[in-house]
Amino acid sequence: MWSRGLFIGVLGLGLVVSPNAKSTASPATVETNARVFAAQGVVRELDPAAQTVTISHEAVSKFMGAMTMPFKVRDAAPMANLHPGDEVTFRLHVTQTDSWVDQITRIGTVSLSKSKLRPPEPPPVHGRNPLWYYQFTNELGQAVSLSDFHGQALAITFIYTRCPLPNYCPRLSRNFQEASQKLDSLPGAPTNWHFLSFSFDPQFDTPEVLKAYGQSYHYDPKHWSFLTGPPDKIAELAQQSGVRYESDNGLINHNFRTLIVDDHGHLQTVFPMSGDFSDSIVAEILKATAVTNPPAER
Numbered sequence: 381m382w383s384r385g386l387f388i389g390v391l392g393l394g395l396v397v398s399p400n401a402k403s404t405a406s407p408a409t410v411e412t413n414a415r416v417f418a419a420q421g422v423v424r425e426l427d428p429a430a431q432t433v434t435i436s437h438e439a440v441s442k443f444m445g446a447m448t449m450p451f452k453v454r455d456a457a458p459m460a461n462l463h464p465g466d467e468v469t470f471r472l473h474v475t476q477t478d479s480w481v482d483q484i485t486r487i488g489t490v491s492l493s494k495s496k497l498r499p500p501e502p503p504p505v506h507g508r509n510p511l512w513y514y515q516f517t518n519e520l521g522q523a524v525s526l527s528d529f530h531g532q533a534l535a536i537t538f539i540y541t542r543c544p545l546p547n548y549c550p551r552l553s554r555n556f557q558e559a560s561q562k563l564d565s566l567p568g569a570p571t572n573w574h575f576l577s578f579s580f581d582p583q584f585d586t587p588e589v590l591k592a593y594g595q596s597y598h599y600d601p602k603h604w605s606f607l608t609g610p611p612d613k614i615a616e617l618a619q620q621s622g623v624r625y626e627s628d629n630g631l632i633n634h635n636f637r638t639l640i641v642d643d644h645g646h647l648q649t650v651f652p653m654s655g656d657f658s659d660s661i662v663a664e665i666l667k668a669t670a671v672t673n674p675p676a677e678r
Contacts, residue, residue, distance in 0.1 A: 403656040414473040423466040445629040451481040516609040519590035533668030537638040540581035557597040558658035570669035640664040
């Protein structure tokens with residue numbers, strides 16, 4: 381992931397961040413039905429703790445164009461011999477639910493330019509942010525603002541429908557799918573919650589495209605909306621949520637943010653990652669709705 385900083389002024393509401401939740405992702409298992417692609421690129425960043433290597437790679441034949449993105453490495457040991465600027469060949473494995481790289485081989489060294497994915501941190505915004513009231517457009521073509529969800533706990537994430545790797549945007553969407561199903565199935569579960577998936581690819585992700593995408597995840601529009609809007613407004617909202625993204629040969633390089641916000645505009649938790657953390661989303665939504673539904677006085 382490109383950004384580890386936590387932007388506290390989300391939506392300019394003077395939000396308070398609770399301690400970071402830990403990922404509940406289960407250990408990866410080797411899958412035998414993976415498609416395997418040969419690739420080449422330049423190492424941009426190494427994160428041994430997260431077991432990811434960010435590579436600016438050339439076009440991967442019959443799969444995706446050239447771009448810069450972090451790849452999961454299941455065996456972190458070879459990363460000890462890599463450095464930013466190393467030109468490498470590697471294998472990319474892709475299944476329906478996961479992707480990873482292996483056989484990373486250094487073949488040279490190149491000079492690196494400064495990464496465009498690390499702009500200066502945006503300054504905190506004080507007071508009510510107009511974006512809280514700005515009318516975005518949902519997958520049904522309806523005008524929707526964040527303020528419309530007053531009294532509801534929110535989970536907010538950022539995706540784009542053309543994302544090619546299953547453990548990136550599709551994984552974030554599966555988290556919302558699984559978390560919403562779990563919340564619906566809980567006896568006596570609260571109903572004042574809503575999930576918002578903002579697309580940072582508004583030129584392609586029209587309401588019609590977003591609706592078809594939502595239907596592929598069996599979404600319920602009463603509890604989950606897919607939103608688009610003018611590129612400048614999406615960019616402003618993403619920046620204030622700690623999301624970095626840039627277009628790259630038709631695809632988009634980006635980091636990850638899933639935010640849990642209660643009805644008072646308090647940022648409760650940020651998940652700065654992909655992976656399976658649907659159970660954690662459920663737990664945080666239940667905690668947020670407990671804030672919005674205090675027990676009756678006796």
